[in-house]
Amino acid sequence: MRRVEAGSVRRVPPALTRALTCGTLLALASCGWGGQDTGQGERLPSAPLGVTAAAGSATSVHVMWNRASDDPEVTRYEVYRGTTKVKEVPGAEHMVDITRLKPSTTYVFTVRARNAAGDSGPPSKQVRATTPAAVAADHTAPGRPGRPHGKAIGSRAAQLSWEKSTDDRGVASYDIYQGNSKIHSVGGAQTATVVTGLRPGTRYSFTVRARDAADNVSPASDTVRLSTAPGTDDGRGTAPTDFRTTTHRADGAYYIDLSWLAPEVDGVITEYQIHLDGRPVTSLVWGGDPPRGKSTYSFYVGRDAGESHRVRIRAKLPDGTWGGFSAQRTVTTGSR
Template sequence: MRPRTPDSPRAVGILAAVLGLLLPLLALATPAHAAPTGFRVENGRLLEASGNDFVMRGVNHAHTWYPDRISSLAHIKAKGANTVRVVLASGQRWTRNDASDVANVVAQCKQNRLICVLEVHDTTGYGEQSGAATLAQAADYWIGVRSALAGQEDHVIVNIGNEPYGNTNYTAWTADTKAAIQKLRNAGFDHTLMVDAPNWGQDWAFTMRDNAASVFAADPDANTVFSIHMYGVFDTAAEISDYLGRFVSAKLPIVVGEFGHNHSDGNPDEDTILAVTQQLGLGYLGWSWSGNGGGVEYLDMVTNFDPNQLTSWGRRIFDGANGIAATSEEAAVYGSGSNDDTTAPTAPGTPSASAVSSSSATLTWGAATDASGVTGYDVVRISDGQESAVTTTAGTSATVTGLSPDTSYTFAVYARDAAGNRSQRSATVTVTTSPGSATGACEIRYRVTSEWPGGFQGEVTVRNTGSSAINGWTLAWAFPADQRITNMWGGTPAQSGADVSVAAASYTAAIPASGSVSLGFTASRTGTTNPSPTAFTLNGAGCSVA
């Protein structure tokens, strides 16, 4: 939702007599991409994996502020919606929704035969809103909860960040959005991605409109949808028709990700929004089910989350002309066949640990059960209440490597079935690694050299305290769950969840007796503190920490 009025004048488009005569101002170059595993974009349209055209008809639900109102998803479905856009938090401004909570939201969406559009709200108004998250931080959040999303590509669309710029420095939106898309693709996300406009979502300066083609082309999967939020900036039929028509003519996918019937910055033309989206076959998601405050309580569709108390806005969007009840069609993924399975497997049995060394441990757990068959298990590490993915396996055991000596780790397991449903988390197991051989053969000095909101730069010095040269090495340590390396010099990093492993560069591989080499790196972080790692291994052996 857009909370304030833009400071600059908005440009007003001219309504064409026939939308088909609009000249596209955007050029579309569609890169080659792999076969999709779920939703995909083709020729400017959002398609399901089956090839069915999918048009969103739904509402927004403020889950992160009202986690006890998860039953609202069933009520939203009962009103006819086929989609729900769910508000989540990455931890910068509101309490972080962890992977377990996200998995539960997805499970509830599937149980209620809704498509889930999941969005990070902490990015709202970045540049003007104190404490707002960057799109890079939002991407890091999605990577951190990926264990809850993998395999859900035909049920979930990832809306990277809500209204990711206010009215300050909003021209940076284009580069930042491209970088966030590519960061998620590099992390293995195959989902359709959704990107919100700047200017508090309303794009009055047309930054998204005029750069949408290049942003779309920057997605190696060609699977990005654009979202415009229509409040006071869109108070005439001409503005609404012109904006949406340009995307359609350019064959760029667009949805109205938020809109209302009124707002403090002006009176949006909701009748035209509903009519034009229906005419053009575009999706819309009204704001919002219930729980609004701060003077915009009139945007509640029901009173106090009670589905039997529709407000005037609720009656308009659900039951009015071109509204949800009249135009919504359920996603084909919930039709007949195996995709009809929305029942999650039972939780796996409590893991047990064996073969525990200074750097690894083998976990074994009881098999989960499911009517359609269990297809795999996700092992996660739990630290400070947050989950990070460790590995995925088809069997009921996995060996976890890259651990630090004399350190305690907590692990749990999820099960998946053939339809992509994910179980509840198993009970946890805590593993304490053995002390290793910290005999003075190596010494580590770790220091943070500079910090900034959302990131920092560090240096690691590796000293050979033994009597013979080291030729080739791998250094390992564990970060807090919210820290991820973004760049490194002096070595090649690999990171799985919190676990970091660094292979020597050619020019740092040899460390003579009593000699040392140094590594430098930059990293992102979401937490308010920046603790240093306490344990390191070199070639599997523990090092002392100076």
């Protein structure tokens, strides 16, 4: 299987792979690719991908990244504000709230991963977030979010939605709770989210709270109770959609052209895996900014016309798990 990454400068023979999306996708090593070598036969963790930052109030920012699946295993993440380390979380987590910030201020954040030996990998790309202005003498909490609704998406994910809260100064963010634990935050203009990384055959309880710029928090919404499906499933709710395939011929060879839309999850999808005729053949990793909307990619399959292939694709979700497969398409080289 081959793994390719955007933003890299490594060279690949043009007959092996071509990319048509968001900059040039270039071949790296095999699927065992990871971070840099320490010089003692060990590999450092890779830079975390999919890092985002969004203000939760006038004094807090919610930082989120994609959980690594590196070898060696990541044991903790460090979050930096500028050059100052401000938070450290276990390797099983991939989001954190940075508090005690100043209103009306732009902050720059990066995230680094560390392995069990204490070696840190390179920093992620920088992300910026600006806190809103402080509201003087605001002691009124937003109203509770209304009419929450949820449904399980197979065995590993759930879709939640709610009606917006009212606040005399405006809602800055919504906090999502699983039981008594806060598990995520979204912006004040957002009234839906997808929670991934759930366990099959398990009952869950979710509530939502609204937060304003002064950090006043609303009462919890009504509880949404749902159960994930038992066992494993095809995860269709976390699969890429509108998946299409065609072929083209160039330099005497045939290529399969793919296009798709990313699954709707909170966070950034930075990695996809392509299966050809039932086997994984390529991993696509965006080292820079992943494309918004439709993604496209082309890869070499041979020089013979009239050969049929079955193709499907799946995304690695921000929690580090694989989402469901797209619909499978059959394409024949040389056909129109």
